Each structure stands twice: as structure tokens, then as C-alpha cells.
Amino acid sequence: MRDQALNYVQTHQADTLEALKAFLRIPSVGALPEHNDDTIQAAQWLVDRLTAIGLHHVQIMPTPGHPMVYADWLEAGPDAPTLMIYGHYDVQPVDPLEEWLTPPFEPTVKGEDIYGRGTADDKGQLYIHVAAVEAYLQAAGRLPLNIKFLLEGEEESGSTHLEDFVKAHQSLLQADAALISDSHILDPATPILITGVRGLTYMEISMRGSRQDLHSGTYGGVVENPLNAMVKLLASLRDEQGRVTIPGFYDDVKPLNQAERRAINTGPTSETSVLAETGAPALWGDPDYTVAERTGARPTLDIHGIKGGFIGHGAKTVIPATASAKVSMRLVAHQDHKKIAELFRQHVLSISPPTMEVTVDTINTGGGAVIDMATPAMQAAADAYEQTFGRPPLYLREGGSLPIVPLFIDILHAPVVLMGFGLPDDNLHAPNEKFHLPNFYRGIETAIVYYDILAERLAKRQAG
Amino acid sequence: MRDQALNYVQTHQADTLEALKAFLRIPSVGALPEHNDDTIQAAQWLVDRLTAIGLHHVQIMPTPGHPMVYADWLEAGPDAPTLMIYGHYDVQPVDPLEEWLTPPFEPTVKGEDIYGRGTADDKGQLYIHVAAVEAYLQAAGRLPLNIKFLLEGEEESGSTHLEDFVKAHQSLLQADAALISDSHILDPATPILITGVRGLTYMEISMRGSRQDLHSGTYGGVVENPLNAMVKLLASLRDEQGRVTIPGFYDDVKPLNQAERRAINTGPTSETSVLAETGAPALWGDPDYTVAERTGARPTLDIHGIKGGFIGHGAKTVIPATASAKVSMRLVAHQDHKKIAELFRQHVLSISPPTMEVTVDTINTGGGAVIDMATPAMQAAADAYEQTFGRPPLYLREGGSLPIVPLFIDILHAPVVLMGFGLPDDNLHAPNEKFHLPNFYRGIETAIVYYDILAERLAKRQAG
Numbered sequence: 001m002r003d004q005a006l007n008y009v010q011t012h013q014a015d016t017l018e019a020l021k022a023f024l025r026i027p028s029v030g031a032l033p034e035h036n037d038d039t040i041q042a043a044q045w046l047v048d049r050l051t052a053i054g055l056h057h058v059q060i061m062p063t064p065g066h067p068m069v070y071a072d073w074l075e076a077g078p079d080a081p082t083l084m085i086y087g088h089y090d091v092q093p094v095d096p097l098e099e100w101l102t103p104p105f106e107p108t109v110k111g112e113d114i115y116g117r118g119t120a121d122d123k124g125q126l127y128i129h130v131a132a133v134e135a136y137l138q139a140a141g142r143l144p145l146n147i148k149f150l151l152e153g154e155e156e157s158g159s160t161h162l163e164d165f166v167k168a169h170q171s172l173l174q175a176d177a178a179l180i181s182d183s184h185i186l187d188p189a190t191p192i193l194i195t196g197v198r199g200l201t202y203m204e205i206s207m208r209g210s211r212q213d214l215h216s217g218t219y220g221g222v223v224e225n226p227l228n229a230m231v232k233l234l235a236s237l238r239d240e241q242g243r244v245t246i247p248g249f250y251d252d253v254k255p256l257n258q259a260e261r262r263a264i265n266t267g268p269t270s271e272t273s274v275l276a277e278t279g280a281p282a283l284w285g286d287p288d289y290t291v292a293e294r295t296g297a298r299p300t301l302d303i304h305g306i307k308g309g310f311i312g313h314g315a316k317t318v319i320p321a322t323a324s325a326k327v328s329m330r331l332v333a334h335q336d337h338k339k340i341a342e343l344f345r346q347h348v349l350s351i352s353p354p355t356m357e358v359t360v361d362t363i364n365t366g367g368g369a370v371i372d373m374a375t376p377a378m379q380a381a382a383d384a385y386e387q388t389f390g391r392p393p394l395y396l397r398e399g400g401s402l403p404i405v406p407l408f409i410d411i412l413h414a415p416v417v418l419m420g421f422g423l424p425d426d427n428l429h430a431p432n433e434k435f436h437l438p439n440f441y442r443g444i445e446t447a448i449v450y451y452d453i454l455a456e457r458l459a460k461r462q463a464g
Numbered sequence: 465m466r467d468q469a470l471n472y473v474q475t476h477q478a479d480t481l482e483a484l485k486a487f488l489r490i491p492s493v494g495a496l497p498e499h500n501d502d503t504i505q506a507a508q509w510l511v512d513r514l515t516a517i518g519l520h521h522v523q524i525m526p527t528p529g530h531p532m533v534y535a536d537w538l539e540a541g542p543d544a545p546t547l548m549i550y551g552h553y554d555v556q557p558v559d560p561l562e563e564w565l566t567p568p569f570e571p572t573v574k575g576e577d578i579y580g581r582g583t584a585d586d587k588g589q590l591y592i593h594v595a596a597v598e599a600y601l602q603a604a605g606r607l608p609l610n611i612k613f614l615l616e617g618e619e620e621s622g623s624t625h626l627e628d629f630v631k632a633h634q635s636l637l638q639a640d641a642a643l644i645s646d647s648h649i650l651d652p653a654t655p656i657l658i659t660g661v662r663g664l665t666y667m668e669i670s671m672r673g674s675r676q677d678l679h680s681g682t683y684g685g686v687v688e689n690p691l692n693a694m695v696k697l698l699a700s701l702r703d704e705q706g707r708v709t710i711p712g713f714y715d716d717v718k719p720l721n722q723a724e725r726r727a728i729n730t731g732p733t734s735e736t737s738v739l740a741e742t743g744a745p746a747l748w749g750d751p752d753y754t755v756a757e758r759t760g761a762r763p764t765l766d767i768h769g770i771k772g773g774f775i776g777h778g779a780k781t782v783i784p785a786t787a788s789a790k791v792s793m794r795l796v797a798h799q800d801h802k803k804i805a806e807l808f809r810q811h812v813l814s815i816s817p818p819t820m821e822v823t824v825d826t827i828n829t830g831g832g833a834v835i836d837m838a839t840p841a842m843q844a845a846a847d848a849y850e851q852t853f854g855r856p857p858l859y860l861r862e863g864g865s866l867p868i869v870p871l872f873i874d875i876l877h878a879p880v881v882l883m884g885f886g887l888p889d890d891n892l893h894a895p896n897e898k899f900h901l902p903n904f905y906r907g908i909e910t911a912i913v914y915y916d917i918l919a920e921r922l923a924k925r926q927a928g
Contacts, residue, residue, distance in 0.1 A: 031778035093780055099676075157778050198681060202779045211743030212563075213894030217662060217864025220764035220794050221706065222738055222755050224748035227767035228702065235699035238692065242685065274686055279675030282818040284688035291686050300684035303691035304782055309769035310790065314495035314621050315666045315827045316557055317792055317865075318768055318893050326774065328781055330684050354746040363779045400681025401781075429782050430677035 001140040002452045008139035009131065009444050016444070017114075017437070019049065020127045023089075024107040024116045030066050030090030031157045039153050042089045043069050046130075046151055053134035055149070061169075063161035066090060066153030070172070073133070074146045081458035082146035083451065084175035084414065086404050087126030087182065088155035091118035092429045099431035112437050119435035120426040125181040126151065128421060128440065132447035144455035148175055152404070155182075158202055158364025159403035166407050176415075176458050177377035178408045179450070181443065183398055183420030186268040188438055191385035191393040191446075193378060194418035195263075196296060199331030199368035200401035201340045205230070205348055206324040207356040214319040224355035226323035227308055233351060234325055237301055242285045244301045244329070246347045252334045256289075256297055264292050267396045277424050296397030300330045326363070330399060337365040366403030367410075375415040376457045384450035385419070388442055419450065465604040466916045472603035473595065473908050480908070481578075481901075483513065484591045487553075488571040488580045494530050494554030495621045503617050506553045507533050510594075510615055517598040519613070525633075527625035530554060530617030534636070537597070538610045545922035546610040547915065548639035548878065550868050551590030551646065552619035555582035556893045563895035576901050583899035584890040589645040590615065592885060592904065596911035608919035612639055616868070619646075622666055622828025623867035630871050640879075640922050641841035642872045643914070645907065647862055647884030650732040652902055655849035655857040655910075657842060658882035659727075660760065663795030663832035664865035665804045669694070669812055670788040671820040678783040688819035690787035691773055697815060698789055701765055706749045708765045708793065710811045716798045720753075720761055728756050731860045741888050760861030764794040790827070794863060801829035830867030831874075839879040840921045848914035849883070852906055883914065 009016070028042035029035040043060055046069045051058045055071040069089065074082070094104040094117050102108040107116035118124070129149070136143045150173060154160050166173060185192045209226040216225070239245050256264070269292040271283055285294045294300075308323030310316035329344070331337055345360040352358040372378065373395060385393045398418065408416050421443035427433045473480070492506035493499040507524055510533045515522045519535040533553065538546070558568040558581050566572040571580035582588070593613070600607045614637060618624050630637060649656045671690040678687055703709055720728070733756040735747055749758045758764075772787030774780035793808070795801055809824040816822040836842065837859060849857045862882065872880050885907035891897045 031776070031780065033777060093774065093776060095774070095776075096677075156780070200681075200781070202781070209744055212891055212896070213560075214742060215864060215892045215894075216764070216766045216768070216792060217664075217794055217862070218759065218888075218892070219738065219742060220766050220863060221749045221758040221762055222747055223742050223744045225766045227770065228698070228765075231695040231698040231767065231770075234692070234695040274683065278678060278683060278687050280673055280687045280819060281821055283686055284817075284819045285685045294685040295682065298685055300680070301692075302680045302684050302689045302781075302783055303695065303773070304680070304780060304784075305773035305775040306691065306695075306770040307775040309767070310557065310559065311769040311771040311788075312495070312557060312559075313497060315790070315792070316495065316620070316768060316893065317664070317666070317766075318556075319766055320768075321894075324775075326779070328680060328779070330681055353748075355744060355748045357745055398681070399684060400679060424682075427676055428679045428682070429780065430679075430785075432676070 001136065001142065001144060002448060004139040005135040005448045006445060008135040009448065013441060016131045020124060021107045023123050023127060024118055025105055027105045028090050029093050030153050032093055039066050039090055043067055043153055046089055049130060050149065053130065054137040063165055065161045068165060069149065069151040071149040072147060073143055076143060076146045080145050081176040081455060082148060083454060084148045084150060084173060084178040085129045086150050086178060086180045087129065088122045088152040089126065090153045090156050091123065092121065092156050096431060101432055113434040114437055115432060115434045117433055119433055120422040121428045121433065122155065122182045124435040124440055125421055125443065128181055128443040129447055131444045132451065135448060144452050148173065158200065159366055160364050162403055163407055166411050170412065173412060175412065177454065178414045178416045180402060180404060180416065180418050181420055182402060183418050184422035184424050184426065185420055186394060187423065188436055189389060190391065191389050192396050192420065193381055193393045194371060194398040195373055195395050196333060196370045196397040197368055197402045197405045198296065198399055199335060199337045199366055200328055201331060201337045201344065201365045202328040202363040203341065203344050204324055204326050204361045204363055206322065206359045208322045209356050210321050213321050216317040216319045219319055223319060224353065225319045226356060227320060229353055229356050230306060230323045230325055233348065234303055236351060241287060244299065246343050248343050249340065252336060253299060253332055254334045256293065261293065263395065264297055264397055265290055267292055268394055269295050296399040297332060299332050299335060301327065303327050330401065331368050333368045333370045335368065337367050341365050366401055367406040368401065369406040369409055371416055371418065377415040377417050377454060380454040380457045381417045381419045381450060384446050384453050387449050388446040465600065465608060466912060468603040469599040469912045470909060472599040473912065477905060480595045484588060485571045487587050487591060488582055489569055491569045492554050493557050494617050496557055503530050503554055507531055507617055510553055513594060514613065517594065518601040527629055529625045532629060533613065533615040535613040536611060537607055540607060540610045544609050545640040545919060546612060547918060548612045548614060548637060548642040549593045550614050550642060550644045551593065552586045552616045553590065554617045554620050555587065556585065556620050560895060565896055577898040578901055579896060579898045581897050583897055584886040585892045585897065586619065586646045588899040588904055589885055589907065592645055592907040593911050595908045596915065599912060608916050612637065622664065623830055624828050626867055627871055630875050634876065637876055639876065641918065642878045642880045644866060644868060644880065644882050645884055646866060647882050648886035648888055648890065649884055650858055651887065652900055653853060654855065655853050656860050656884065657845055657857045658835060658862040659837055659859050660797060660834040660861040661832055661866045661869045662760065662863055663799060663801045663830055664792055665795060665801045665808065665829045666792040666827040667805065667808050668788055668790050668825045668827055670786065670823045672786045673820050674785050677785050680781040680783050683783055687783060688817065689783045690820060691784060693817055693820050694770060694787045694789055697812065698767055700815060705751060708763065710807050712807050713804065716800060717763060717796055718798045720757065725757065727859065728761055728861055729754055731756055732858055733759050733860065760863040761796060763796050763799060765791065767791050794865065795832050797832045797834045799832065801831050805829050830865055831870040832865065833870040833873055835880055835882065841879040841881050841918060844917040844921045845881045845883050845914060847917050848910050851913050852910040
């Protein structure tokens with residue numbers, strides 16, 4: 001069965017790439033209301049595709065935001081294990097558009113890479129599993145285990161409605177393991193399994209200093225400028241060493257023990273690798289932790305944008321009436337994302353100057369998680385990687401956030417495997433996002449092998 | 465002659481308002497390249513209008529930026545004094561457009577006010593003199609003195625090419641006094657003469673922290689975020705008391721003596737007036753100076769906009785590759801605007817972190833000036849105000865900047881009079897800019913009276 005599927009993949013590469021391109025052409029920027037129709041169109045495209053390749057119960061399931069796409073194939077029977085495959089069909093905004101070398105929604109193959117928004121995050125990686133399931137069903141007429149797809153449209157907006165959805169559909173979503181391909185490996189030859197993800201609390205601070213925009217010549221030095229007040233407030237949120245200054249912020253951060261530090265520091269992330277990947281003049285951060293530790297095992301605070309005033313060409317001497325700032329914090333396991341949002345809110349209000357009316361809003365939040373390397377689902381993933389890549393994976397604490405991970409662990413009690421196929425230089429969330437096509441095809445092969453190994457491992461375990 | 469002109473104004477109010485509206489409809493946002501054609505169109509409109517009312521030598525005079533419009537009427541003869549009238553036909557950008565209650569370039573009369581961009585700053589005030597000259601020439605066939613118009617298209621962009629232009633055309637522009645109507649009075653019944661303007665140095669700081677935008681989950685806490693670095697740098701440019709921290713910034717600020725402080729503090733600006741005009745929750749600034757002193761007699765530093773990252777709806781977890789900030793400083797007399805630009809540049813570079821590639825650019829600069837209350841030109845202005853408003857003017861140090869003022873004083877050695885007709889709540893540089901129509905008509909009358917008084921005063925003086 002596995003060999004039939006692998007053979008099918010080999011002989012259908014061109015068709016698979018064309019299908020992926022059609023998916024990538026839909027500008028499903030879930031966070032932007034002007035792309036709402038496009039985002040729905042991407043969900044509908046998935047429904048059509050999953051139906052065409054032979055899945056069952058294919059449906060759009062509404063949420064108060066963008067809907068979930070659900071599909072399954074349960075013909076392997078009640079004794080066979082069930083694998084849940086999660087992915088997301090929404091993509092990041094494309095700005096700054098002028099820095100794209102090819103149009104973000106016209107997927108373009110250059111050399112061994114395909115360029116376009118969503119190629120790596122996450123349409124390309126999601127489609128690996130669509131193609132793997134297609135290969136089994138078309139070539140062998142069946143899969144070695146039961147499969148459920150849960151495909152989200154709000155991952156890039158913080159998975160706002162995912163928690164309620166998972167809680168409301170626990171029995172539908174019940175699975176023996178959950179697999180997510182939305183992460184990267186070290187290089188095209190070296191796979192990585194993720195052993196943890198960070199939580200995220202994304203906030204917005206708004207300030208008003210006057211009824212209307214003011215002339216800086218008339219009111220400068222007398223009426224405080226919300227941009228000046230904002231930079232003062234934002235600058236105070238981190239100290240000279242880059243530590244977050246919000247009282248209580250670190251209270252629930254579990255210290256890293258020696259074994260964890262050793263494991264993290266034998267991974268691929270180093271000062272040299274980060275300098276090479278980013279072109280940064282120098283690195284930065286808490287000197288008590290190594291670069292590898294700060295990337296994933298420590299919380300952070302970043303400003304993502306500051307609105308207000310004039311950013312056009314030339315000069316405008318305005319004191320804007322209002323200013324706002326988007327700020328997010330990456331959280332590590334044991335930090336409660338909702339508690340952090342409240343600590344942030346209280347702290348910002350407590351340090352706000354009397355010259356400003358200040359409001360603090362939570363844009364979205366989600367928890368972090370630690371993933372146990374020893375589950376059969378994780379060991380099967382390591383074996384599948386080794387069979388297709390020819391070498392065992394490295395292990396890494398991922399700095400990013402995937403709200404589905406703690407939800408699956410906490411609500412569905414299913415072990416989660418993060419088996420990615422992106423590369424560190426894929427320009428996620430940036431112009432010129434790309435996906436390495438050899439990884440795409442090898443990813444499909446790895447998925448095929450993984451389903452097979454997992455079916456055997458979990459079946460054995462249930463029997464034994 | 466004066467009475468003929470005043471009578472003409474009374475009987476032509478509707479025509480005058482229609483002409484002003486046509487001028488206001490041209491969206492001459494000089495700072496925005498996409499409005500270059502509109503800005504030229506405004507200059508051409510003035511040429512047509514000044515020709516139609518009987519001025520001579522009406523012409524567009526090129527500069528490397530937007531052109532000057534020049535016109536004169538010199539038939540009063542070589543023994544009569546010559547008055548230079550300066551104004552500007554460019555207007556501020558209109559953003560945030562969504563806060564305008566009426567379209568910014570469709571002038572709309574509501575009650576006694578006309579709303580639209582440029583109504584007060586400066587098309588409406590400039591047009592007061594066009595209408596006054598028209599009244600003399602149409603009703604009496606002559607003016608009591610010689611008149612020269614110099615109308616600029618780059619005032620809102622810092623008058624980039626004005627200094628070179630004035631230096632290159634000193635004999636053409638020679639005048640016995642210069643009059644500018646681009647300021648405000650206290651209220652519709654209380655005129656104000658300006659006794660000083662501040663200089664302006666407008667800078668832009670640009671930072672690059674990485675080759676491309678980065679994912680905050682992957683690189684947060686390791687690669688510094690240019691927005692975080694920028695707010696830290698910007699926040700350090702003022703201390704807790706609002707004093708600018710750039711070394712040497714105050715070196716050339718002349719201390720205010722007791723007489724000056726007394727004069728300034730008997731003017732109309734107070735904590736109460738500013739709170740009422742702006743709706744600010746509380747005022748702010750250097751506690752060693754009163755509100756009236758800080759408005760005009762002390763230098764300031766304001767941030768006008770911060771670019772970089774994501775300011776759209778929702779959440780994007782980007783570490784932008786670059787960030788930039790627009791910052792201006794208002795300067796008082798004796799501070800050299802070019803020296804301040806260089807001090808700013810050196811200081812910003814000296815405190816820039818090693819994680820950022822930083823550049824500092826000068827967007828524009830211009831000097832400040834103090835205006836002597838005792839010149840015949842100023843005394844004539846006080847008398848004209850008193851005749852038309854029924855009360856003598858108050859005197860005020862203006863916080864804004866008018867590069868023409870120090871240029872006329874330093875290069876042409878002409879006394880300058882700032883005789884405005886705006887109101888403090890005209891929303892200059894902000895949405896819903898307006899001009900009070902009774903001030904517009906009374907302004908035309910005041911201009912007519914002023915030309916007459918000035919002709920007499922300066923002629924007497926030359927004779928005596």
C-alpha cells in the first residue's frame with residue numbers, strides 16, 4: 001500500500017504542483033476584512049479538492065470568524081488508530097508589497113523554489129498531506145489508518161475561535177495523535193522535530209492626547225504628543241538587557257534545568273546561524289541565556305507597528321490627536337496567556353501619563369506547550385524522517401506559537417507531532433515567501449511513510 | 465480711495481467668496497508628489513486671477529521645487545513705499561481623511577465658517593490681500609502704495625527653495641515692509657500681532673535591523689526589532705521634564721528677561737485657553753516656564769510619525785526589517801537651524817545601538833526671528849487693526865515657523881508684519897480645517913485700511 005502511494009506521488013508531481021498553485025493563487029489574507037471573500041474561497045477550494053480525492057464528510061463548519069474545513073476517511077475501522085491532520089488555509093498580509101520580486105498571489109517557480117504568500121506558511125505544507133492522502137486513496141484505494149482533517153482560516157489572526165470550536169466538537173475531533181506541518185527543518189537534508197511552542201499575547205495600546213490633530217508650532221511643548229508619550233511608554237516595557245519589565249511577567253516561567261539547557265544548546269540555532277539567516281549587524285537579548293535558549297525557551301516582547309501622525313513623503317508638522325501601537329509577547333510553557341494579557345493591561349494603564357486617555361485591548365492570545373519526545377507518535381515521526389531523509393531528526397524548541405498544540409494536548413488529550421518541511425530562510429510573514437520544492441515532494445513521501453509507521457505502532461500498542 | 469475700496473468689498477462679498485472657493489477646490493498638497501499637477505494648477509489659478517484684477521508682471525517663477533508666483537503694481541511711483549505681500553498656495557496633506565466631516569477640497573459653508581483644507585492656512589488669508597488689491601484697483605483704479613506679491617508653493621514642506629530664491633532676486637523683491645497673513649487672532653473680536661516666530665529643523669531617522677522582515681516567533685529576543693530600538697532612542701530625546709537631551713541643544717537659547725516674560729505672560733495664551741482649545745486631559749512641559757512661554761519662546765521636539773511593521777486591522781507578528789521616524793524641533797531666535805540639525809544627527813548616531821544600521825536625514829530646516837514692535841510698519845498694523853476691530857491688538861510670540869520671516873529680515877532688511885485673521889480653533893494641519901467668514905471679510909477691510917495707513921506713515925517718514 002505504501003509503495004503504491006509512493007509510486008503515485010512520483011508519477012504525479014506535475015499535477016500536484018499545479019493543484020498547489022491554484023490553492024496559492026487565492027489571496028486568503030484572513031486578518032484583512034477586504035479579503036473575507038477570498039478567505040472563504042480558499043475554504044471552498046479545499047472542500048472541492050478533498051471531495052475530489054475521495055475523503056468523506058467534507059464540510060465547511062462555521063465559527064464566528066472564518067470557518068473550519070473538516071473532512072475524514074474512517075474506513076480503516078475502529079481498531080485502527082486515527083490521525084488528526086491540522087493545517088491552516090489563511091495567509092499573512094503581504095505588505096510591504098513593493099518589496100516582492102514576484103506577485104505574492106501568482107506562485108512563481110524559480111530554480112528549486114516556489115515563491116508566493118502561503119507557499120511555506122501554511123498552504124504548501126498543508127497540501128503535503130492532501131497529496132499524501134490522495135496518493136493512498138487513488139493508488140491503493142485505502143489508507144493504513146483513519147484520517148481526520150481540520151483546516152483553519154484564522155491561524156494568522158491568533159486562532160481566535162479555535163478553542164471554542166475544539167471544545168464544542170470534542171467527539172468529532174477525537175484522535176490518537178495529531179500531526180501538524182507548519183514548521184521548518186534545519187536544511188534540505190536535516191529534519192527537525194519540535195519539542196515545544198510558545199504562547200502568544202497580542203495587545204493594542206491606544207492613546208488620545210487632544211480632540212483633534214494639532215499644529216506642533218502652536219501646541220508643541222504644551223500639549224503632549226501621543227507619539228512621544230507612546231515611545232516613552234513602549235521603551236519602558238523592556239530593560240537594558242531586554243528583559244520584560246511588566247511586574248509578574250516572569251513569575252510562572254519555569255527555570256530551565258541543566259538537561260534542558262544542554263539539549264537546547266546542541267540544536268541547530270546559534271549566533272552564527274541567526275546572523276547568517278537575517279543579516280543583522282549584531283544580535284541582542286538577555287545575556288543570561290544563549291541564542292538557542294532565547295529562541296523558544298524564553299518569553300519576548302515585540303512592537304509590531306505604531307500608528308498615528310504622518311508617514312508620507314516629506315514633512316508634516318502635526319501633533320496627532322491619537323496614536324496606537326501593536327505589541328505582542330511570546331510566552332513559554334507555564335505562563336498563562338490570559339493572565340499575561342491582564343498584567344500587561346494593568347501595567348500599561350498604571351504607567352500611562354495624565355496627558356493621555358489610554359485604552360488597552362487584547363487582539364488575541366494563545367498558550368504555549370512542551371511536547372514529549374517519547375510518545376509513540378513522536379518516535380514514529382523520527383523513524384519516518386530517518387527513512388526518507390536518511391538521517392534522524394534534530395530536536396528544537398520552536399519560538400513561534402501554534403494555538404492548536406496546547407488545545408489538542410489539553411482538550412483532546414492527543415499527542416501532537418510537529419513535523420515540518422519549511423526552511424529557515426523561507427521568509428515567513430515577510431516579502432518573497434518561498435517553499436523549497438524538493439522539500440515539498442519529500443514531505444509528501446515522508447507523510448506517506450509516517451501514516452504507515454504510525455498505523456503499525458499505535459495498532460501494536462493497542463493490541464499489546 | 466480707501467472708501468471706494470471699502471465700498472467695493474461690501475458690494476462684492478458673494479463674488480469674492482466664489483473666487484475663494486474655486487481656489488480652495490484645487491488640492492495643492494505640495495508635499496505629496498501625487499499632487500504635483502494640482503499644486504502647479506493652484507499657481508496657474510493665481511496667475512490668472514492676479515492678471516484679471518489688474519496686477520502687472522504676473523508670472524510663474526521656477527524653483528527646483530514648486531514655483532513662486534510673482535506679481536506687482538508699482539504705479540504709485542518711486543516716492544511711494546513698497547509693500548511686499550507674502551502667502552502660500554500649497555496646503556497640508558488631508559490624512560486622516562476619514563475624520564473630515566465634509567470633503568477637504570469641496571469648500572463648505574456651515575454657519576459663519578467655511579470648511580476645507582487651506583481655508584485658513586493659507587489660501588483664505590492669502591486671498592484677503594488679492595481681494596483688497598482688487599477692491600482698490602477696480603473701485604479706484606489705483607493703490608495708495610506699490611505692491612509686490614510673492615506667493616510660495618512649498619511653505620508646508622519647509623520652504624525648501626525660498627532662501628535661494630530670495631537671495632537670487634533681491635532687487636526684484638526689495639520692499640519697505642513685508643506683510644504676511646498666515647497667523648491667528650485671539651477671537652473674532654480681538655486681533656493679535658506676532659512678535660516672533662520659531663525656527664524648525666525637521667529630521668528623519670531610519671533604522672535597519674535585518675535583511676528582510678522576520679517572524680517574531682523565530683527571531684524575537686535574538687534579533688532586535690527596529691521598532692523597539694526606535695522607541696528606545698526616541699524616548700531618550702526628551703527628559704522627564706520635557707527638556708531636549710541633545711548635547712548643545714540649548715547653548716544658543718537666549719534666556720528670557722523679566723520684561724519679556726511679563727509681556728508674554730500678559731498675552732492670551734494660558735493653561736485654561738489651551739485646555740479649552742484642545743480638549744487635552746492635562747498639559748505638559750518644562751515646569752520652569754509658563755504655558756505662554758513654552759508656546760513660542762522655548763524650543764520643542766515632537767515626533768510626527770513612525771513607519772514600519774503592521775498597522776492594519778488585527779494581528780501580524782512581524783519584526784520589520786526597517787523602521788523610520790519623522791522628528792521636528794521648533795527653535796527660538798539665536799538657535800541656528802543648520803547647527804541643530806547636525807547636533808541631532810551626531811547625537812542620534814552616537815546613541816544608536818550596534819544592532820541597527822542607522823541613517824539620519826534632514827528633511828528641511830529654517831530659522832526663527834524676533835519682530836520689533838516699534839517699526840512704523842508694525843505700528844501701522846496696530847492702528848489698522850484698531851480701526852477695523854475697534855480695539856488694539858494683543859502681542860504674541862508665535863510657536864510656529866515661517867521661514868520667510870528671518871529671510872526678509874536678514875536678506876532684504878525689510879521689517880516684517882504678521883497680521884493674521886485665523887482663529888485658534890481653525891484646525892490647522894488637522895481634519896476639518898475652517899476659516900471664520902466674518903474674519904475673512906473684516907480681514908479684507910483691515911488690509912485696505914493698512915495699505916492706506918502704511919502709505920501715509922512711510923511716505924511721511926521718507927519725507928521727514
